[in-house]
Amino acid sequence: xxxxxxxxxxxxDHGLTKADARKALDAVLxxxxxxxxxxxxxxxxxxxxxKIKDSPAREGRNPATGDxxxxxxxxxxxxxxxxxxxxxxxx
Numbered sequence: 001x002x003x004x005x006x007x008x009x010x011x012x013d014h015g016l017t018k019a020d021a022r023k024a025l026d027a028v029l030x031x032x033x034x035x036x037x038x039x040x041x042x043x044x045x046x047x048x049x050x051k052i053k054d055s056p057a058r059e060g061r062n063p064a065t066g067d068x069x070x071x072x073x074x075x076x077x078x079x080x081x082x083x084x085x086x087x088x089x090x091x
Contacts, residue, residue: 003029036077048081 003025010021032050035042042050057073081089 044082046082046084048079048085051078051080052076053078 003022007018007021007025010016010024011018014021016024032042036050036052039052041052044050053076055074055076058071060069060071061067062069
């Protein structure tokens with residue numbers, strides 16, 4: 001499923017125009033990214049939490065040459081599903 005398909009669900013379920021549904025979806029996703037980029041956790045009750053995880057710098061290998069390379073430290077956005085989501089996924 002992609003953004004257009006999610007927006008289409010908003011159109012059919014809530015009677016929004018396609019443009020308004022897309023704006024709403026973009027606003028929600030933008031708010032999640034904006035909040036997470038500040039290092040804050042985004043918690044959606046009944047759905048889950050988006051958290052920032054720090055990945056430290058490390059040594060790796062270039063798969064083409066086998067040479068050792070340095071992989072820079074980075075931040076990753078992780079998602080931890082709520083119990084209700086886990087239960088729905090696991091029957």
